[in-house]
Amino acid sequence: xxxxxxxxxxxxxxGSALFFVGTCSMCILCQKCTTNMKSRPQxxxxxxxxxxxxFIKISGDGSMPSNMVPYFRDPKQLSDQFLKQLTHVLxxxxxxxxxxxxxxxxxxKRCAVEFKKLQEECKMKHEGERDARQELQHYQEQMKGFxxxxxxxxxxxxxxxxxxxxSHQFTPKRRHIEREPEFxxxxxxxxxxxxSDSMSIDMPRIEMPRMDISRTPEMEKTNLLSIEQRIGDATxxxxxxxxxxxxxxxxxSAKARKNAxxxx
Numbered sequence: 001x002x003x004x005x006x007x008x009x010x011x012x013x014x015g016s017a018l019f020f021v022g023t024c025s026m027c028i029l030c031q032k033c034t035t036n037m038k039s040r041p042q043x044x045x046x047x048x049x050x051x052x053x054x055f056i057k058i059s060g061d062g063s064m065p066s067n068m069v070p071y072f073r074d075p076k077q078l079s080d081q082f083l084k085q086l087t088h089v090l091x092x093x094x095x096x097x098x099x100x101x102x103x104x105x106x107x108x109k110r111c112a113v114e115f116k117k118l119q120e121e122c123k124m125k126h127e128g129e130r131d132a133r134q135e136l137q138h139y140q141e142q143m144k145g146f147x148x149x150x151x152x153x154x155x156x157x158x159x160x161x162x163x164x165x166x167s168h169q170f171t172p173k174r175r176h177i178e179r180e181p182e183f184x185x186x187x188x189x190x191x192x193x194x195x196s197d198s199m200s201i202d203m204p205r206i207e208m209p210r211m212d213i214s215r216t217p218e219m220e221k222t223n224l225l226s227i228e229q230r231i232g233d234a235t236x237x238x239x240x241x242x243x244x245x246x247x248x249x250x251x252x253s254a255k256a257r258k259n260a261x262x263x264x
Contacts, residue, residue, distance in 0.1 A: 001072060004058065006030035007048050021068060022046050024053030 004013050011030045013019060018031040027048040029037070034055055037047050046053040056064060058072060070078055 004028060004072075006033055008033040019058045020055035021058055021071075022048075022053035022055045024051035025049040026068075026071070027053070028058070029055060 001013070004019055005011065006019065006029055007027050008029055009032070011017065019028055020031070020034050021028050024046045025048070027046050033047070037043060044052050044054070056068065058064070064072075
């Protein structure tokens with residue numbers, strides 16, 4: 001160690017001379033200067049840097065503090081130890097770095113698989129939503145068609161109700177007119193069963209058309225006018241209204257049939 005010397009008297013190592021290093025600014029003093037420093041009024045103050053310091057003997061027996069040993073070791077040993085320590089530090093860091101990279105790589109692979117699954121699910125959901133929108137649109141079109149059909153049916157039912165209401169207003173008149181021809185036909189059959197001495201009234205038979213309920217009011221009015229015209233065209237005389245002519249002819253025919261039976 002050619003750099004060791006006393007910073008006060010510049011004495012070099014040799015023989016049994018001892019040297020000491022201070023904790024102040026790493027000042028080096030020989031044994032003689034150290035003894036002289038202790039005899040001064042301030043024995044704990046370094047005579048070189050004027051700082052409070054404790055001086056420790058420089059030796060290789062391991063009594064020196066570990067933070068001071070590297071300053072007095074061989075640089076080659078220091079470099080080898082430093083490289084070894086540096087390699088150990090780098091290996092430690094690289095090991096943890098590789099572990100982190102492997103974990104992240106595995107995590108990335110899992111994320112890639114999950115992303116692919118989510119992508120497929122999103123695609124299926126998108127297709128399902130598209131089909132659902134198309135189906136909804138189809139149902140909406142059907143609903144519109146049903147609504148139009150319902151409105152048409154409601155209008156048709158309203159029209160039929162109105163026609164039925166109008167037909168009910170003319171129903172009593174039609175029934176009265178329909179019973180009149182039946183009344184004339186019943187009179188004719190009853191007059192054939194009476195005796196020849198009694199005088200019965202035989203009205204002439206007038207064919208009257210039957211009324212159809214399903215006809216419109218305009219058609220019913222036309223039918224009523226035609227019936228009134230037919231009744232007005234048939235001019236009835238007093239004997240015809242009383243049925244005298246027909247009753248005489250029927251009495252003669254009855255007598256002829258009776259004589260014929262007696263002759264047999």
